[in-house]
Amino acid sequence: MKIKGMRWWIVVLVFLAAVLNYVDRQVLSVLAPTIQADLGIDDREYANVLNIFLVAYTLAYLVSGKLVDRMGTRSSTLLFVVWWSLSNVVTAWAQGMRSMSAARFSLGLGEAGIWPAASKIVSEWFPSRERALAIGFYTMGATVGATVAPYLVIPIAVYDYPANMPWVNSLFGHGTGWRMAFLITGIAGLFWVIPWLLLYRKPRDSRFVSKAELELIEETATSTPAPEGKPWSWGRVLRFKPLWLLLVARLLTDPVWYFYQFWFAKYLNTDRHVAQDGLTITWVVYAAAGVGSLAGGWLSGALIKRGATPIKARLWVMLGCACLMPISPLIAKVGGLHVTMVLTGVTVFAALSWLINISALIVDVAPKHSLGTIFSVVAAGSTLGGIIMNMIVATMVSGPSSKAAGFLDVAFKEVLGPLLELVAGQGYGPWFWAMAFLHPLALLLLWFGGIARPAQKP
Numbered sequence: 001m002k003i004k005g006m007r008w009w010i011v012v013l014v015f016l017a018a019v020l021n022y023v024d025r026q027v028l029s030v031l032a033p034t035i036q037a038d039l040g041i042d043d044r045e046y047a048n049v050l051n052i053f054l055v056a057y058t059l060a061y062l063v064s065g066k067l068v069d070r071m072g073t074r075s076s077t078l079l080f081v082v083w084w085s086l087s088n089v090v091t092a093w094a095q096g097m098r099s100m101s102a103a104r105f106s107l108g109l110g111e112a113g114i115w116p117a118a119s120k121i122v123s124e125w126f127p128s129r130e131r132a133l134a135i136g137f138y139t140m141g142a143t144v145g146a147t148v149a150p151y152l153v154i155p156i157a158v159y160d161y162p163a164n165m166p167w168v169n170s171l172f173g174h175g176t177g178w179r180m181a182f183l184i185t186g187i188a189g190l191f192w193v194i195p196w197l198l199l200y201r202k203p204r205d206s207r208f209v210s211k212a213e214l215e216l217i218e219e220t221a222t223s224t225p226a227p228e229g230k231p232w233s234w235g236r237v238l239r240f241k242p243l244w245l246l247l248v249a250r251l252l253t254d255p256v257w258y259f260y261q262f263w264f265a266k267y268l269n270t271d272r273h274v275a276q277d278g279l280t281i282t283w284v285v286y287a288a289a290g291v292g293s294l295a296g297g298w299l300s301g302a303l304i305k306r307g308a309t310p311i312k313a314r315l316w317v318m319l320g321c322a323c324l325m326p327i328s329p330l331i332a333k334v335g336g337l338h339v340t341m342v343l344t345g346v347t348v349f350a351a352l353s354w355l356i357n358i359s360a361l362i363v364d365v366a367p368k369h370s371l372g373t374i375f376s377v378v379a380a381g382s383t384l385g386g387i388i389m390n391m392i393v394a395t396m397v398s399g400p401s402s403k404a405a406g407f408l409d410v411a412f413k414e415v416l417g418p419l420l421e422l423v424a425g426q427g428y429g430p431w432f433w434a435m436a437f438l439h440p441l442a443l444l445l446l447w448f449g450g451i452a453r454p455a456q457k458p
Helices: 006-030 032-039 043-071 073-091 097-111 114-125 128-158 166-172 176-199 211-217 234-238 241-262 264-270 276-305 310-333 337-365 368-397 407-423 429-434 438-449
Strands: none
Touching: 006 032, 006 073, 006 097, 006 114, 006 128, 006 176, 006 211, 006 241, 032 043, 032 097, 032 176, 032 264, 043 073, 043 097, 043 114, 043 368, 073 097, 073 114, 073 176, 114 128, 114 337, 114 368, 128 176, 128 276, 128 310, 128 337, 166 176, 234 368, 241 264, 241 276, 241 337, 241 368, 241 438, 264 276, 276 310, 276 337, 310 337, 310 429, 310 438, 337 368, 337 438, 368 407, 368 429
């Protein structure tokens, strides 16, 4: 039996995996005020929990790309989804900062792998002119997951379990609501496995793909780098110049998106005095991110159809995004919450349109046989940038901690001590200013670094 447009059904499955990925990730951020109060975790410890997740994410990126290239997209994606779903289930039994950190570390080990796997799935299933749109579509799954997370987890967390489900309350006791949020969202991921195992194969091995669609998938684009061959060694991967340009560019710009995922709800709670149940307003952020994901992918695809090379098309869209980011400081300056959310929506729209196109750039310039590895190393720059952002923002919004410094605090004080002292206690304002300049700086790096020039063989 043939399924019309099978490649789009495949990307729908990846989209759903991304939804689950971000729902599981956002449970902690959405319920942070409640969980912090329940477990006695202050803002610096909260930042360390986030960073433990991102450290695991970074380490997993370096390994998961190789796993994708070696195991193939079907088996590796299955492994990642099952791993992070079980990790989220285990988080329901966290009793303090250490056990929460351990659970989030495990979650990070699993969640990172879906992104290099997804990029390779797109390279296997889509011609170059459709890749940015496909990447935009599955990335929109992340924003949809983040959008619906408050509406899913807050009702679960505030439900009256002692009165209505005493047996559940007896299972968990203290903090039953937020613990159930982790348990239920984790279990949901295990149901995704069923359609994945039934439907996913490579295009040539799939009985659902028509001959016409297979020919479309396998059309050769002039910009496609290097034919299939043996995966590169680590040494050859690390000598590939575009890898370093893209890694630094993501290190600079991805912290903007991480900030909106991990800290913006807390900013609204502390600086704008939005109560826990009012934080559902963050749907605006994730809706804007979803629209930006699709729009960024569609626009670069439209430019390619008009004759632009894939790399030039991505860079033109990224230029437009960089021009929007300087409105970021206004978010912290304007008085009304509604105006704040509109300005936030514009900046998030631009940030995600940028992210889609820089992700497509990786697919454009990397040889397919080593795409998973190259994508994962570049993405490690993303999580490193997120870790640095978490430490800087935590220092900005909190005074001296009354608790002993963790190893991450000590390490960052050694590396970034003068900067941390400069911004300590300044609040969120300086970070909104920093976000105005990160994307323009990264674009200059990519352009003058020669990302648009044909890559030399390493």
